[in-house]
Amino acid sequence: MSTRMERGGVVTQSLAQIGACGLFLLTLLAAVPKSMRHGRETLRQLWFVGAMSLTIIMTCGLFVGMVLGLQLYDVLSIFGGTSATGTVVAIAIYRELGPVVTALLFAGRAGTSMTAEIGLMRATDQLDAMEMMAVDPLAYVVAPRFLAGVIALPLLTAVFCAMGVFGGHLVGVSWLGIDNGTFWSNMTATVDVWKDIVNGVVLKSFAFGIVVSLIAVFQGYTTPPTSEGVAYATTRTVVASSIAILALDFVLTSFLI
Amino acid sequence: MTEPVSPTSVVEPLVRIRGLTTVLNGKTIFDAMDLDIPRGKVTAIMGPSGTGKTTLLKHITGQMRGDAGEVRVDGQDVTSLSRDHLFKLRERIGYLFQNSALLTDFDVFENVAFPLRQHTKLPEVLIRNIVLTKLQAVGLRGAARLMPTELSGGMARRVALARAIVFDPALILYDEPFVGLDPIALNQVLKLIRTLNQTLGITSVLVAHELAAVQRVADHVYLIANGKIVAQGDPATLANDGSPWTRQFFGGEADGPVPFQYPAGDYAAALDFPGAKA
Numbered sequence: 001m002s003t004r005m006e007r008g009g010v011v012t013q014s015l016a017q018i019g020a021c022g023l024f025l026l027t028l029l030a031a032v033p034k035s036m037r038h039g040r041e042t043l044r045q046l047w048f049v050g051a052m053s054l055t056i057i058m059t060c061g062l063f064v065g066m067v068l069g070l071q072l073y074d075v076l077s078i079f080g081g082t083s084a085t086g087t088v089v090a091i092a093i094y095r096e097l098g099p100v101v102t103a104l105l106f107a108g109r110a111g112t113s114m115t116a117e118i119g120l121m122r123a124t125d126q127l128d129a130m131e132m133m134a135v136d137p138l139a140y141v142v143a144p145r146f147l148a149g150v151i152a153l154p155l156l157t158a159v160f161c162a163m164g165v166f167g168g169h170l171v172g173v174s175w176l177g178i179d180n181g182t183f184w185s186n187m188t189a190t191v192d193v194w195k196d197i198v199n200g201v202v203l204k205s206f207a208f209g210i211v212v213s214l215i216a217v218f219q220g221y222t223t224p225p226t227s228e229g230v231a232y233a234t235t236r237t238v239v240a241s242s243i244a245i246l247a248l249d250f251v252l253t254s255f256l257i
Numbered sequence: 258m259t260e261p262v263s264p265t266s267v268v269e270p271l272v273r274i275r276g277l278t279t280v281l282n283g284k285t286i287f288d289a290m291d292l293d294i295p296r297g298k299v300t301a302i303m304g305p306s307g308t309g310k311t312t313l314l315k316h317i318t319g320q321m322r323g324d325a326g327e328v329r330v331d332g333q334d335v336t337s338l339s340r341d342h343l344f345k346l347r348e349r350i351g352y353l354f355q356n357s358a359l360l361t362d363f364d365v366f367e368n369v370a371f372p373l374r375q376h377t378k379l380p381e382v383l384i385r386n387i388v389l390t391k392l393q394a395v396g397l398r399g400a401a402r403l404m405p406t407e408l409s410g411g412m413a414r415r416v417a418l419a420r421a422i423v424f425d426p427a428l429i430l431y432d433e434p435f436v437g438l439d440p441i442a443l444n445q446v447l448k449l450i451r452t453l454n455q456t457l458g459i460t461s462v463l464v465a466h467e468l469a470a471v472q473r474v475a476d477h478v479y480l481i482a483n484g485k486i487v488a489q490g491d492p493a494t495l496a497n498d499g500s501p502w503t504r505q506f507f508g509g510e511a512d513g514p515v516p517f518q519y520p521a522g523d524y525a526a527a528l529d530f531p532g533a534k535a
Contacts, residue, residue, distance in 0.1 A: 129358035132318060133372045134344040
């Protein structure tokens with residue numbers, strides 16, 4: 001009985017969190033025009049969440065592409081279709097792996113830092129101090145981080161995809177001996193700009209950028225002002241973002257495919 | 258930068274609280290409390306820990322709203338102000354936080370310059386001069402390029418004080434301004450509070466526990482306990498008025514109307530002494 005009640009409590013709490021997050025989004029969007037005054041802060045955050053994430057995104061993109069090239073070559077060689085390696089690597093990366101893996105990495109690298117930074121500002125009264133100085137922390141602290149995340153994720157996804165294709169080429173052409181011309185011509189002939197790149201890379205990564213950034217700033221802004229509260233909020237950012245990315249990916253794919 | 262006071266408002270207190278009732282987690286913090294902060298004076302709020310002194314400051318700034326009652330600052334009811342109007346009012350209020358609350362991304366100079374940069378379009382030269390003047394007043398001009406993590410608690414408090422006065426506000430709220438200050442810094446801060454009050458006519462409210470310091474700087478003292486004002490008057494009179502509240506508080510006695518112990522069950526029972534009633 002108590003387990004059922006606990007489960008009910010968890011469900012109610014989760015629904016309440018989603019509702020609160022939705023209301024927070026509306027408040028945040030209302031603060032976005034005011035945040036345009038703080039363009040320099042948005043640029044600073046863009047550097048921090050975008051440029052500073054490049055190393056991990058490029059490294060992971062390269063290895064994902066390399067392992068994909070290796071696995072596909074192995075499977076396709078059974079059917080004598082290794083010439084399609086480039087095509088399948090590109091489609092897999094553009095449609096799914098690029099946006100999803102980048103968003104997951106972004107949540108772990110930039111999302112957690114956004115949550116921890118805002119949470120610590122809350123715990124040390126910095127947000128209250130801003131309010132007392134008649135500076136809206138939503139416009140000065142939260143909105144620039146949110147905007148930076150929304151802008152950075154599609155760009156990082158593009159970098160990830162480029163590195164992934166390069167990794168696939170490195171393994172397929174340079175290592176396993178697939179013909180360079182075949183690799184590229186098959187890929188360019190099959191990959192559709194609208195269906196694979198716009199829907200996959202652009203649209204999905206943009207949606208993931210909104211969701212991950214929203215979860216990160218929401219968790220930071222509403223965290224209890226204690227060290228334990230900040231720690232929990234950071235963990236919740238990763239867990240909630242990961243679930244949201246994968247669930248949203250399924251929903252988007254079912255509409256876009 | 259202090260806005261001129263309208264002739265009609267000169268006689269009215271700058272802060273007027275009527276019937277303020279606040280209940281937090283089932284505990285009554287304020288019980289229909291009335292309180293006035295006169296213009297151009299230094300008013301001290303004193304009282305035992307946990308009586309809601311900081312909470313009172315938060316009611317004045319609109320950070321918290323009570324369950325009932327009215328809080329008026331310069332004629333405006335802060336309990337019913339919109340966020341934008343509240344921010345407009347706060348541009349005229351300086352607030353010194355208990356834990357300084359410096360912005361950790363910025364150095365000392367930028368912390369003090371922050372309100373100026375956000376609310377004015379003053380040329381950089383003027384901002385620099387204002388900030389250095391305020392830092393000189395708190396004795397930290399030489400620390401302008403230090404980061405908050407490089408400051409001691411007392412230094413951070415003085416930077417926060419410089420930030421609170423950078424706009425020359427109409428009202429300054431000091432939450433425990435004397436904590437962590439060495440005798441030299443304490444003396445300078447007391448002088449600064451007095452000078453701001455006397456030269457610019459700035460109304461000051463300070464929450465403090467240090468009677469000696471309060472006696473030197475305050476014009477009027479409110480002693481708060483159990484959700485009400487239990488004594489008030491000028492510091493010298495209040496310290497010698499002989500009421501059980503003032504005698505216990507200023508004498509530092511454990512026994513009196515204010516319990517030293519937080520409400521708890523039987524002590525012997527808590528220690529599992531034989532025969533003790535649970």
